[in-house]
Amino acid sequence: MTAVxxxxxxxxxxxxxxxxxxxxxxxxxxxxxxxxxxxxxLWRLESADFCECDLADLVVENLxxxxxxxxxxxxRAYGQCIACGAKSTTGWVPVGRVVDxxxxxxxxxxxxxxxxxx
Amino acid sequence: xxxxxxxxKSEVYGNEIREHLFRFAEEGYETIPDDERDAWFERFKWWGxxxxxxxxxxxxxxRIGTPNGRLEPGQLRVVGEIxxxxxxxxxxxxxxxxxxxxxxxxxxxxxxWIELSDVPAIFEKLESNGLSTQQACGDSWRNIVGNPxxxxxxxxxxxxxxxxxxxxxxFKGDDDHSNLPRKWKVSVTGSADGSGQGDINDLAFEPAYKxxxxxxxxxxxxxxxxxxxxxxxxxARDIDVWVAPERVPDVAGGIxxxxxxxxxxxxxxxxxxxxxxxxxxxxKFRETxxxxxxxxxxxxAGRDVREEYxxxxxxxxxxxxxxxxxxxxxxNFVGLNVLTGRMGVxxxxxxxxxxxxxxxxxxxxSQRQNVIVTDVPDADLEDFLxxxxxxxxxxxxxxxxxxxxxxxxxxxxxxxxxxxxxxxxRFARWLKENVDLPEDVEEFHIHLSGCTASCAxxxxxxxxLRGMKTRKDGEAVEALDVGLGGGLGAExxxxxxxxxxxxxxxxxGAIANLIExxxxxxxxxxxxxxxxxxxDDEELDAFVEPEETDYEDPMMHxxxxxxxxxxxxxxxxxxxxxxxxx
Numbered sequence: 001m002t003a004v005x006x007x008x009x010x011x012x013x014x015x016x017x018x019x020x021x022x023x024x025x026x027x028x029x030x031x032x033x034x035x036x037x038x039x040x041x042l043w044r045l046e047s048a049d050f051c052e053c054d055l056a057d058l059v060v061e062n063l064x065x066x067x068x069x070x071x072x073x074x075x076r077a078y079g080q081c082i083a084c085g086a087k088s089t090t091g092w093v094p095v096g097r098v099v100d101x102x103x104x105x106x107x108x109x110x111x112x113x114x115x116x117x118x
Numbered sequence: 119x120x121x122x123x124x125x126x127k128s129e130v131y132g133n134e135i136r137e138h139l140f141r142f143a144e145e146g147y148e149t150i151p152d153d154e155r156d157a158w159f160e161r162f163k164w165w166g167x168x169x170x171x172x173x174x175x176x177x178x179x180x181r182i183g184t185p186n187g188r189l190e191p192g193q194l195r196v197v198g199e200i201x202x203x204x205x206x207x208x209x210x211x212x213x214x215x216x217x218x219x220x221x222x223x224x225x226x227x228x229x230x231w232i233e234l235s236d237v238p239a240i241f242e243k244l245e246s247n248g249l250s251t252q253q254a255c256g257d258s259w260r261n262i263v264g265n266p267x268x269x270x271x272x273x274x275x276x277x278x279x280x281x282x283x284x285x286x287x288x289f290k291g292d293d294d295h296s297n298l299p300r301k302w303k304v305s306v307t308g309s310a311d312g313s314g315q316g317d318i319n320d321l322a323f324e325p326a327y328k329x330x331x332x333x334x335x336x337x338x339x340x341x342x343x344x345x346x347x348x349x350x351x352x353x354a355r356d357i358d359v360w361v362a363p364e365r366v367p368d369v370a371g372g373i374x375x376x377x378x379x380x381x382x383x384x385x386x387x388x389x390x391x392x393x394x395x396x397x398x399x400x401x402k403f404r405e406t407x408x409x410x411x412x413x414x415x416x417x418x419a420g421r422d423v424r425e426e427y428x429x430x431x432x433x434x435x436x437x438x439x440x441x442x443x444x445x446x447x448x449x450n451f452v453g454l455n456v457l458t459g460r461m462g463v464x465x466x467x468x469x470x471x472x473x474x475x476x477x478x479x480x481x482x483x484s485q486r487q488n489v490i491v492t493d494v495p496d497a498d499l500e501d502f503l504x505x506x507x508x509x510x511x512x513x514x515x516x517x518x519x520x521x522x523x524x525x526x527x528x529x530x531x532x533x534x535x536x537x538x539x540x541x542x543x544r545f546a547r548w549l550k551e552n553v554d555l556p557e558d559v560e561e562f563h564i565h566l567s568g569c570t571a572s573c574a575x576x577x578x579x580x581x582x583l584r585g586m587k588t589r590k591d592g593e594a595v596e597a598l599d600v601g602l603g604g605g606l607g608a609e610x611x612x613x614x615x616x617x618x619x620x621x622x623x624x625x626x627g628a629i630a631n632l633i634e635x636x637x638x639x640x641x642x643x644x645x646x647x648x649x650x651x652x653x654d655d656e657e658l659d660a661f662v663e664p665e666e667t668d669y670e671d672p673m674m675h676x677x678x679x680x681x682x683x684x685x686x687x688x689x690x691x692x693x694x695x696x697x698x699x700x
Contacts, residue, residue, distance in 0.1 A: 021122055021156060025348065025386065025571065027533045033155040035172050039569075040535035040587050040678055042594045059587050059619075061570070082588050082619055 018098050020073060026062040029075055029095065031103040037075065037095045039063060042082075045093065046113040051086035055111065058082075064089065071098045072106075091115040124383050126157040127257065132296035135161045140238050147176045147234045147696060164258060164296075166251025167237070170230065171532040173681030176696035177207055178232040179530055181254035182244065183261035184483060185286040186268055186279060186306075187225030191479025196247040197227055198466035200240055205463075207231025208694040209682035211529070213540050217463040220539075221456055223523060223575050224303070225483045226254060226261045230530050233697045252290050257298045259289040259374070263319070265309035266482035270445040270492055273436075275325040275423060276336045278308030281366050288367050295374050299381030300389035302374060303345070306338070306366070311436050312427030315485050317353045317610050318344045318575065320391045321373055328360040328420030337362045339419045342373060342403060343395030346572035351612050352392040357404045360420035372411030380406075424608040430486070430563065431607035432580055432647030437561045438486045440520055441513050442499065450499055451482075451492045454511040457546060458524040458539045459487025461511070468507050476502040485575075487523055518549040521563040521580070525573035528677040529684075534568025535585035536596040537673040537683055541622065542566045548626045548669045556637050562646065563605075564629070566598070577612040578604045580646045581629060587676075588619035595674045596622045602632075602658055603650030614650070616658040622674060627665030635661040 021030045029037040038060075045056040062078040074092040081088075091114040096103050106112070120128075130138065139162060142150050150158050159169040168179040182197065189197070197219055206217045207230065220228040232240070244250060253259055265271060268279040285304065289295050295302075306323040307314025316322025323338035338361050344354030361369045382388045395403055408416050428436040440453040454469075461469070469489065473481050478493035489511070494502055503513065512519070522545070525531070527538025545564070555562055565579035576582035582601030587594055597619040604613030620628055640649050650658060677683040681693035 019153065019156075023156060024532050027569070030156055033152055035532065038532075038678060040585070040676075042587055042589065057589065080618075085618070 018068075018101070018103070020066045020068070022063050022066055022075075026064065029063055029066055029073075031073065031096070034103075036103055036105070037063070037108075041108060043093070043108060044111045045090065046111055047090060050088050050090055050114065051081045051084050053081055053083050056081040056083070056086075058090070067092060068098075069094075072096075073098065073103065120383055121386055122156070123160055123257075123386060126160055127297050130161060132164060132258075132293060133291055135164050139165055139167070139234075143234050143237045161256075164253060164256035166254035167232070168255060170530045171528070173690050173693040174207075174530065175693070176233065177230070178234065179526075180205075180229045180232045180240070180251060181222070182227040182229070182249055182251055183254040184226055184249070185262045186264045186282045187266040187483030187485075188279070189481045189483070190248060191474065192470075193247055193249055194473065194481045195467060195470035196243060196249060198463055198470055200243060201229050201463045201466060204233070204236045204240055205229040205231055209685055211540065212684050213543055214460050215462050218460050219463065219466050220526070221459040221461070221483045221487045221489060223459075223485050223487060223525075223573060224261050225263050225266060225485055227483070228526070235697075250290070253296070255301075257300050257302075258296050259298075259302050259304065262286055263303070263305045263485060264307050264314040265311065266313070266484050266490055267439065267443075267445070267451050267492065268308055270447070270451060271309050271311075272444050272446050273311055274309040276308040276363065278306045278314075278323075278325075281308075281323070281338075281363050282306050284367055285370055288371070289374065295371070295378065298374065298378050299383045300386065300391075302377065302391075304370065310423045310426040311429045312424070312431070312606055313429040313439060313485070315430065315606060316341060316344070317606055318346055318578065319354060320345060320377075321370065322354045323361070323366060323370075324422060324424070326360055326420035326422040328417055330362070330417070335362060337420065338366060339422050340369060340373075342400075343392040345390055345392045346575060346577050347390070347570065348387065349570050350392070351572070351577050352396070353610050355395050355400045355403075356419060357400045357407070358419045359404060359407075360417040365414070368412055368414070369407075369416070372407055376403075376407055376411050427607045430578055430605055432563070432603075432605035433645035437563070438488065438520065439484050439490055440486075440488055440515065442503075445493070448496075449477075449492075450494045450496065451490050452494055452499075452502065452513050453484065453488055453490045454508065454513055455515040455520050456488050456511055457519050457522055458542050460539055461489075465507060465511070469511070472502065472505055472507060516546075516550040517555055517560055517562045518546045518553070518564070521561055522546045523563070523565040523574045523579070525567050525571075527568040527585075528680075529682070531568060533571050535587060535678060536568050536598070536622065537677045538566050538568045538574070538585070540684075541671065541673060544669070544671070545626055545629075548667075549629060552626075552667070553630045553633055554637075555633060556640065558643065559646065562633075576601065576604075578606055578610070579613060580605070580650075581632070582613040582615070583625065584615075586619050588621055590621045590674075594676060596677065598622060598625050600625070600628065600662055603647050605647050614655055614658070616655045617662040617664070620662070620664045623669060623671040624664035624666055626669040627667040628662045630667070631663040631665060632661050
């Protein structure tokens, strides 16, 4: 895992350069100079330690950092579970994949699973 | 490790951005290399241009800095003509039409749908009429704010305009201060009403008396490190310094340089000077200023007039500058309410005409997003007040119209979570029709901000609304957090966020229920702010009581993910192409 906040990651694959940045005070993830993932999304998040809920219903309030695992683009975010009210920071949450040099969204309307690593 | 933004700034920043901006304008928007767009859009801010949000590719918001909100005779007409010719895009706003100007909470003006190819012509017109977009955004000295009727206000302790003008002339375009760690917001107020709102600025000069060599001299006390953004609101801290008017540029320059050298350039979240004041404390801040950044002995703080502050305090007289007020010279200034600060272009041009016909042609902008026509003689007042335009932009509006402030919102802004301006208009109209305040309550401030950036200054309102999301009947909908009891004055306080995630269609009902409880349970003559102050969060949360009413909200869906929320087909797939370079 390589992580960055308000910086740039250049290597998703050795032969492909993908620029990942958190911009606008944490409001957007920019991929190759295009804003792709924003705050205010609602994620159904499976996470052992975000809150007490089996499935957190998370309002994303701030994107903190981005990183890559293989071809998967991930972020850590701050937000609030609207089911129980807990406010916390997520582990790494997958938000997209880089396929042939292009960013492809992961379906974020479905259940997302975060790592427990904060 | 320095951030990307710092790296971009170290390569090209400040005045030199202009030549690149003009090159891209001439060669075409498409010639901005794909892999440099984040960098160039960040830099363009320094010249007052923000790229609009996803779905509006190639269109920019342009901010014109008008120091102290002061528009000289003829300048409002120039703004109106530019808006008419250049600020028209593919989207039509159902309330405000195709072209309009936004008056901001920092006494500046914003236009939308600006195309890059038009920027040189717009700059030429602005600059030949004494207006500029320089440093209106970006990491440098922003538009300096204050009491907009400085020099004319019967209540002022000292005329702050010469000081503001000198600061503006000194620090706009000054290479030593053009690349700061973050934005730099300065307020200079000479009035005893507190209308410069110094407490929420990075650097504030507030009127104060000091005995110097046996004489009582009027100057300014200095406060540092205020600001509302990012869930980290701070009031500016007293650093125990009084400064004479002629020394203000030295002290302001010293503090700006101190921030330049000591602010956090490795973490933009921690970069504002409020965090440096948190870390150092006012004493160390003052010591460093004295030892390293000014070459004369600083005075200790003088006797301030904060006890007299009324602006945005939630009680007493003059919470805003709306209405007819007598000037020092015996003429009048007339504050007109501009609901959410947005004015259609035909109205902008008509107001410019009226200002010339009845006043001196000057127009001024307040931090409550309103306009002020100055220098209206008594003999012309009645005719001016009878003008049709003033039916809409009233000097005596309903408290709900008068108290409404809203930021740009998802219509254009990347950061916002919810639709704001049109929603606040709908809220105000509904409240005006359906809710009665107690008879002696003439003002009630409701500020709606789309996100925690807090451009609508939500934390200093009676009712603070902040963009959120929630689920209603299983569907994701736009929602608002509700805060209560904020305000400025001698003892400023931020609103307490008592109720969270109210679906937007239930917010008017929630405010109605809250006001009903206030009316029923207040003590004699008690202000809303005082009422809030004597209740705990749980009690207040119970008073809010969200409820559906006959208010209908057409923008419940995710407006952030539309290309333009008011378009017939608002999906991102229907987004217009990047404007052609012509």
